[in-house]
Amino acid sequence: MGALNSLPDEPQYVGLAEKTGFSFEQIGILHKRFKQLSNNGETLRREDFNTIPDLLCNPIRSEIIEAFFDRRNFRQTDAVGTVHEIGFGEFLLVMSHFRPPSIRLDDEQKEVIRMEKLRFLFNMHDTDNDGTITLEEYRHVVEELLSRSGALGKETAKGIADAAMLEVASISMGHMEPDEFYEGITFEHFNKLLKEFEVESRMNIRFMNMDTTTLCK
């Protein structure tokens, strides 16, 4: 950053800052990153994410990239489907699910943020948007994480997925009849499963040396 820190697109940033909760500085940084990834273009496409070597090594990269193009994450009520390219606004909106939490939040706001993050993570795996993570979708995640390269056989991966799913079912539904079929993890079950999991503190990007309060003019 140069010592001249005033940002060129301030009016636009004000709107974005309000919508996403990032500070001006953080928006500036992310905007630079956006321009770098999109080669100074106005929009990002899926291919642009392939220029990040670190990301290519991530087993669930396709879900992560897909999350940026998923309308459900754009904070528009009831929007579904995917888009081919996103502008900086949408990029920021998706990133805002991972914004560092402000310390001055009360419990209710914290709960809202927690729900948002959980919803984001849920949407990442509920690829057909039917409101549940079915056994198929779950198996898909397990397979991706446990190496497609052949170190782990498909049967083993399937076995692990089934066992894990069984565990989830027993937690959510209690005791099941032998012929009862567990359709999938709904958002409520998901929430219940991860009750103890500190989503707010674990799922955020920690900016360094930044003043996270918004600018006052």
Added chain:
Amino acid sequence: MDDLWAITLWGLKTWLYLLLASIMVPAMFGFSLGVSETYMTILVKTLEWATLKMRKNTEGHALKASRSSSLIQRGNDSMEKEFEELRRSRPKQPLGGDFTFSDSFYFTRQGIESIVEDEVTQRFSSEELVSWNLLTRTNNDFHYISLKLTLVYGLGVLIRYCILAPLRITLATIGLSWLVIGTSAVGLLPNGRIKTWLSEWVHLMCYRICARGLSAAIQYHNKENRPRKGGICVANHTSPIDIVILCNDGCYAMVGQIHGGLMGVLQRAMVRSCPHVWFERAEMKDRHLVTKRLTDHVNDKTKLPILIFPEGTCVNNTSVMMFKKGSFEIGGTIYPVAIKYDLKFGDAFWNSSKYNMVSYLLRMMTSWALVCDVWYLPPMHQQEDEDAVRFANRVKSAIAHQGGLLDLQWDGGLKRAKVKESFKEEQQKQYSSMVVGDDSSNSD
């Protein structure tokens, strides 16, 4: 009309003579008149004044980010530790298979973190300055601060483009043409001690002129470790100017591909006076041929040390990327050299995807100056039980440590190519061994 011509000619003549006297003669004989030192002191004072001026003006704005080498704090713990933390909150023991959904969150966060900032991509763009050095090219958010500052900036532009640049271009042209003429002349002599001595003198002289042509202020450290004949000199690579910087203080044999055009003329002239190692394009592909020729050169103790940049590409001088092992398989003594440029006076990094060679050189000639430090490190040999890759990494760490650069494992070739498939599977393998390793009772 004739008078005008006479006057212009006279002006040009005096200009050239002045040039010769004050810059070239000292360059030829290796002493300095102190002009550049005074220039640098004035420059430093002006830049300090400019920075102070701007600090005062921006006080009204919010806190500025101090330049840290990373934007976000990444999870530095190993995968195992992170998963321990994640799983602490699990409700009960697993029935089979130590896998739980929250494991995918670790990877999600890693992924998002790499989208915000990753180690590799940022090495291929120019480093950012904390304070402005009166060159618009280094500041992305330039706008009006005060009249005085703008005047100084305008004066700076005038000086740089109208006075310094023509001077430097003249010097560079003289330096290069003298290199061609001198080396060709020396090449006519029969082989012997005089020829070697003369060739070294010619080379040094021309590189010194070129260095003046860039207003380079170079500080050499630990000169006792300078590379000797029959050795291999390795250094980190930031721009083609590295060659001028290093050759200012010693003679090296270059290694590289024969080009056409001006470069080709230079290369052919140079090889007449002392042996360099130039390859045809087709020969470069044959690794055995390359290694053999280099080994032959190194084994001949009368030949100059070869200069190699093992990164293979230009990196922006904040880090050192993976050293290719080829140069370390030749044997012989390795003399590592660390080069670090001072960004305040001019950015030396050549972003070959953004600028071609000519516009890069023009940018160099219109910067204030080129300040850098060169450290000669003590020679290293390959140990008995070390393979070439480990040796290369050892040398790389030494260079990175001395120059204050980050030591990265990534391949500089990633500037243009994609990540190897084997790297992609790494994380999956590590994770799956964690999951399955814990679970010995799972049977299916």
